[in-house]
Amino acid sequence: MRDTRDPDYIFKILMLGDGSVGKTSLSKHYIERAFTPDIRLTVGIQFFIKQEIKVEDKRVKLQIWDFGGEDRFRIMVPTLCLGSHGCIFMYDVTRPSTLNSHHSWTYIVKERCGKDVPIMLVGNKIDLVEKRAISTEHGIEVAKRSGFTGFSETSAKDGTNVDSTFETIARLMVQRMHRLEKEDQSKDKKSTVIVGK
Ligand code: G3D
Numbered sequence: 001m002r003d004t005r006d007p008d009y010i011f012k013i014l015m016l017g018d019g020s021v022g023k024t025s026l027s028k029h030y031i032e033r034a035f036t037p038d039i040r041l042t043v044g045i046q047f048f049i050k051q052e053i054k055v056e057d058k059r060v061k062l063q064i065w066d067f068g069g070e071d072r073f074r075i076m077v078p079t080l081c082l083g084s085h086g087c088i089f090m091y092d093v094t095r096p097s098t099l100n101s102h103h104s105w106t107y108i109v110k111e112r113c114g115k116d117v118p119i120m121l122v123g124n125k126i127d128l129v130e131k132r133a134i135s136t137e138h139g140i141e142v143a144k145r146s147g148f149t150g151f152s153e154t155s156a157k158d159g160t161n162v163d164s165t166f167e168t169i170a171r172l173m174v175q176r177m178h179r180l181e182k183e184d185q186s187k188d189k190k191s192t193v194i195v196g197k
Pocket residue numbers: 017018019020021022023024025026036037038039040041042069124125126127128154155156157158
């Protein structure tokens with residue numbers, strides 16, 4: 001029987017990265033199991049909803065905010081970061097310039113969402129084996145050096161690692177919520193106000 005209870009968490013995930021790295025394709029593949037070769041340039045923002053997945057013992061709903069990567073939309077990012085629980089920064093493994101731009105994006109995310117918000121570095125288009133210009137090892141090194149919370153490589157075309165990437169960021173977000181809830185509880189204990197004392 002379908003579980004009709006509300007989810008334990010509703011998470012907002014921001015998809016960031018330069019134009020044409022595959023943000024829309026990856027989101028679409030995860031939600032719809034489809035790869036549409038002629039996706040038009042995402043204008044502004046597009047939403048995808050993953051109704052419910054199970055993470056540890058929690059029911060999680062994901063709101064994926066797919067952002068049009070052109071420069072003229074960059075101005076919207078700081079506002080979009082508000083209320084985000086996680087972020088995926090994507091690059092295209094066949095175009096090195098798309099990896100270089102991560103500093104400016106992740107800086108904004110950390111400043112706006114908080115330093116402990118999970119940010120994953122994701123190299124896409126690994127099906128284009130012949131055209132690959134960024135190795136897995138280099139991607140991992142950049143992820144570690146730049147303080148990303150996670151790393152993966154995907155193909156939105158053949159589906160490699162698509163589910164596991166979203167499941168990983170969902171798990172990281174649940175773990176962060178557990179940490180925040182614990183902190184809140186210990187703060188509550190410390191800050192008990194006793195009238196008359
Ligand atoms: P964006 O949302 O980051 O701007 P898109 O990127 O999802 O619109 O994808 C840009 C182009 O890359 C599209 O091609 C899309 O089909 C292609 N693409 C996305 N992901 C992959 C992948 O994993 N492998 C391959 N081979 N191609 C991919 P077009 O030709 O429609 O512009």
